[in-house]
Amino acid sequence: MSAPSFRNWQSVQEEVRRRIHARIWKPGDLIPNEADLALEFGCARTTVNRALRALADAGVLDRRRKAGTRVAAQPVAKATLQIALIKTEIRERGQDYSYQRLTRSKSIPPAAISDVMQTAQSRALLHIRALHLADDKPYAFEDRWINTDVVPSARAEAFDMLSPNEWLLTHTPYTHGEIAFSATEATADEAAVLKCAEGSALFAIDRMTWDGARSVTKVRLLFRPGHQLRTNL
Amino acid sequence: MSAPSFRNWQSVQEEVRRRIHARIWKPGDLIPNEADLALEFGCARTTVNRALRALADAGVLDRRRKAGTRVAAQPVAKATLQIALIKTEIRERGQDYSYQRLTRSKSIPPAAISDVMQTAQSRALLHIRALHLADDKPYAFEDRWINTDVVPSARAEAFDMLSPNEWLLTHTPYTHGEIAFSATEATADEAAVLKCAEGSALFAIDRMTWDGARSVTKVRLLFRPGHQLRTNL
DNA sequence: AAAATTATTATGTATGCACATAAAAGCATC
């Protein structure tokens, strides 16, 4: 039984995964330290470190200085969702993309909006309602508020050809944001726009982005009934 | 103007982020190569590499050998969702968790299930329906099928005290899986279990895990109306 | 016995160097 020698970090990672899967190292178990593994695998500690770090990032391992590395007791399923442009999303499905701006106005937002965006109640924001279509059928309804104090150049945009979804991505930097997924019943308005029954269960994505302490934009995307957001684990 | 000297990868990362945000490097732009940046930042190329690699992982940069590194033209919003145990999820909200098994049976699944799980149509699977409660109010309805060929030990489990959600996590290794989020209208059955109106918009998570080529389990989680899944960008 | 201090240890990371590898660019050949 000689050392098989794992000469790159990917193979080390694979071997560690194998051992966890084979229950040689069980959830909650402390695994040997990097130096020992390096010795066993016949590689440098750096290489082991790289492999274990990647596994920790993936949620498979829990690592803490001095305490050592252990197999995650609760392997948190980390689903990484790729939120692409709606245009891209539709085209990748092999469908034809089109876009319709419904309304564009500068108006005082309801309190619910100015509250979460932390803008003054009396402050007018740019409000755009638009529809994204796949093969000429309604796909997603975009309802967006833009803080023109932060994005002054948006004032000059009509958003009649280019969706705010796309325009903002390339024109507006942001530092951080929040995203929330939920289900909601279609109001009469929303049903009319999406051409579905009132009260249908719609998949909703609410996203808000910030540039430092100032809110950039808040958007609600409502997808036609049956929409799924999927990814691999 | 002397070199400020960035001596660790985090600060290099920050500086790169800053330059992208300040539009010094615009989306689509090619940025200087690692060696040049290392020189400019007064650190080793390894350090720059680490920083740029992390940014590429985050979707901020696109890197290709020989072609160089460029600012992502379409900064794909990568939302990483932490799908924890429902018990953990509820407890973290400061609520009281309880669990009720509704039914447990070994039965032939509908074709829709055996199809996606790629089990023989005539093959009986373990079917569990259970309810997760927060402060004694229905929180999520779990409807699960378990492939007992792959998880024989599940045959001995009653799942009357411990939810399959929790039991499987610690007892069953899997190699990969899929997860999908959607919105669905509550059927009469589901409405009764979740104590909500029939036709309510429910947030649904469908998850299926595999051990190599064999399906381990398929679960549908239906959350009470109003449920949100949120994360930061 | 409790609290504060010190030692130990496993992970975290920076560095210089070497070589691997993918892909673009240049060059030669037909």
Next chain:
DNA sequence: GATGCTTTTATGTGCATACATAATAATTTT
């Protein structure tokens, strides 16, 4: 001018070494 080969180059990775840092364990002090 299209095709295939060669060179160049930027990223990708491995390794030895050194030191940093956080957290535990051991020890001393109160």
